[in-house]
Amino acid sequence: MAWRHLRDWLLALLWTIASVEAADVASPNGFAFEDGKTLLFTIRSNIGEEPQKAFVTRGNGNRPAPSPNEPLPAVYRSDLLDELPDTVRRLDKTYMVAEMRVDRAVVMRVVFDVGDYPDSIDQFNWFSPSRLIGAWPYRLDDVAKFSAFSIEGDANKERRFFIATSFDGCNGDRGFWLVSGARDPCGWGRNGWKGLAPALIYNRFKDRTLQQGAAYADQFLVYLTDTVDEFRAEFRKPFFHAERKQLLYTIKANIHKSALETFRQQQNYRAPIDDNLPILYRSDLLDDLSRTVKDSGMTQMVMELVKDHSVVAQLVFNVTKDVDSLTLDNWFSLERLESSYPYLVDKTKFNYFSLDGDVGEQRRFYISYNYGGCHVDAGFIAISDARDSCNWANRNWRGSPPLLLYNRLQNKPFHAGVDTADRMLVYLTHEVEDRRWKFRQPFIVDGDKQILYTITPNIGKEAVDTFKHQQDYPIPSDRSLPPIYRSDLLDQMDKTVRRSGRSKMVAEMRKNNAVVARLVFDVATDTDSLTLLNWFSRDRLVAAYPYQISKKIHLNYFSVDGDTSLKRGFSVTDTGKGCDNDLGFWIVTDRKDPCNWGSQGWKGAAPVLLYNRFRTAPFRTGVDYADRFVVYLTNHVDELRPEFTKAVPVW
Structure with missing residues (x-):
């Protein structure tokens, strides 16, 4: 009885072997799956098989294909690999395609051309930069920079099918992917190790290290095909918002999603069918930004914050400059910045100007130019992806990221001017609306005078600060001079002067509507070099009133900033000799002055407009106080007190 059962078992085994061999002979086209793909190799993660050994060993894949609805086998290797030229x-x-999948969805892919010169390929050299024609979800561009690109990979660490761009230690290693046959010495590799080989490790981010971007697949495949699907096409379709804006990303505040992570990683949010923005949207076009910009024909990339349907903060970047080097990260940079709103980001040194920002505090898309404690932190914008250690960054925190923060006040600490927005957007456009156009309109009075700045004393505003930074004071409808006014035209002095057609820039003090002191500067010469500050200089001075300022007279200050330690601005002085002996033409003080001749005009608030009535007298005896300071462009300067100016000697 036992022998009969053993004989039947042996006959069944022989029949099964013969059936498998017959199936292989009858199926010379190999293991077909997914509409025409010929599977050459596959392996699942953590099944106890060393990947390179499984790839080169004949016979472990000779079995009929499963039905289309069945999952791929845990390991499969076709003998067609041994005759690759003939097979192709x-x-x-x-x-020939290699790809990684998670839950049957493709997460990474590289595509090689084996149609050209098939006689030269073998089971190893098809996987090479010379045959590479495509990669997904991001391109592998510079083949000269590969540190590793081979099936054997790093044999010592058993990193197979390894595509690496640099070896800089575990914290700095960069690359596309690897199939690991052993427990990796780096943490980013060990995280995918579940006690058995292989670990399928890939990098989600083109410009990040493996430590920052490593993720783990569950299936690795190699197959032949005659077509490669256009992947994620629905997520690469241009989506135009508000007609002219090609939206690349948007997120609302407090939706339990990280702004930086959702911006960097692909999201499966399809473009809306109407103009109503979703709470979160991210286009795959961000992953190949250089090509996206070229295809769009657009010139500017904009990040903005919106509150109650109005733009409250905006940054505009030039993406046509060096477009081939454009990446998902570097568009957000000082070098590309063209403009900002509601004021100019006019600093040259920053603590942070990057998407990563302050990693410890998770302040992303961060522009900061002063650090030193929560009360002095200053900057323009911060997208907070975590609860912050500073109170200013936790305002309106609702227990979940992101918090969209911006500073309403130029060059002031965040704690003084911070506010929150409802939504963040990133988009491409041809032209950005000039949101400050009304502050760039010429303000003309008295027929020829184009007013650029004016301020009255003791109004609680610092003269130098309000002169140097954008202010939101519109032109009065009656064309009268307001207590304070500052034109954005000051920020582009060279263009302003050329467009105005005017040749002189005048600064003057007035009292009871009469001019009591005046300086006239030549701006028709070397106009291209004009800036917000350098027009006010001894070199450009051509006239003064009520007395001339000799080029021989010693002055230790002649500048807008003046003596910053004492906040004496627009200074034309020879000071530092003691309060009784300080000489000068005029000063605009933005604090209570330590000298009596300055402090007498202080009424509890800045500024004080003081001038010296006498050419040779110290401020102590000659000081008087004006009730308006004004700066304007003109072609004609009235000659004041001609009967006296002819007789007065130079100072």
Whole structure:
């Protein structure tokens, strides 16, 4: 009885072997799956098989294909790999593809051309930069920079099918992917190790280290095909918002999502069918930003914050400059910044100007130019992806990221001017609306005078600060001079002067509507070099009133900033000799002055407009106080007190 059962078992085994061999002979085209793909190799993660050994060993894949609805086998290797040139010609396949999948969805892919010169390929050299024609979800561009690109990979660490761009230690290693046959010495590799080989490790981010971007797949495949699907096409379709804006990303505040992570990683949020923005949207076009910009024909990339449907903060970047080097990260940079709103980001040194920002505090898309404790932190914008250690960054925190923060006040600490927005957007456009156009309109009075700045004393505003930074004071409808006014035209002095057609810039003090002191500067010469500050200089001075200022007279200050330690601005002085002996033409003080001749005009608030009535007298005896300071462009300067100016000697 036992022998009969053993005989039947042996006959069944022989029949099964014969059936498998017959199936292989009858199926010379190999293991077909997914509409025409010929599977050459696959392996699942953590099944106890060393990946390179499984790839080169004949016979472990000779079995009939499963039905289309079945998952791929845990390991499969076709003997067609041993006759790859003949296989490619006979099957008339053009591409050889390697890819990683998670839950049957493709997460990474590289495509190689095997249609050209198939006689030169073998089971190893098809996987090479010379045959590489495509990669996804981001391109592998510079083949000269690969540190590793081979199936054997790093044999010592058993990193197979390894595509690496640099070896800089575990914290700095960069690359596309690897199939690991052993427990990796780096943490980013060990995290995918579940006690058995292989670990399928890939990098989600093109410009990040493996430590920052490592993720783990569950299936690795190699197959032949004659077509490669356009992947995620629905997420690469241009989406135009508000007609002219090609939206790349948007997120609302407090939706339990990280702004930086959702911006960097692909999201499966399809473009809306109407103009109503979703709470979160991210286009795959961000992953190949250089090509996206070229295809769009657009010139500017904009990040803005919106509150109650109005733009409250905006940054505009030039993406046509060096467009080939454009990446997901570097568009957000000082070098590309063209403009900002509601005021100019006019600093030259920053603590942070990057998407990563302050990693410890998770302040992303961060522009900061002063650090030193929560009360002095200053900057323009911060997208907070975590609860912050500073109170200013926790305002309106609702227990979940992101918090969209911006500073309403130029060059002031965040704690003094911070506010929150409802939504963040990033988009491409041809032209950005000039949101400050009304502050760039010429303000003309008295026929020829183009007013650029004016301020009255003791109004609680610092003269130098309000002169140097954008202010939101519109032109009065009656064309009268307001207590304070500052034109944005000051920020582009060279263009302003050329467009105005005017040749002189005048600063003057007035009292009871009469001019009591005046300086006239030549701006028709070397106009291209004019800036917000350098027009006010001894070199450009051509006239003064009520007395001339000799070029021989010693002055230790002649500048807008003046003596910053004492906040004496627009200074034309020879000071530092003691309060009784300080000489000068005029000063605009933005604090209570330590000298009596300055403090007498202080009424509890800045500024004080003081001038010296006498050419040779110290401020102590000659000081008087004006009730308005004004700066304007003109072609004609009235000659004041001609009967006296002819007789007065120079100072």
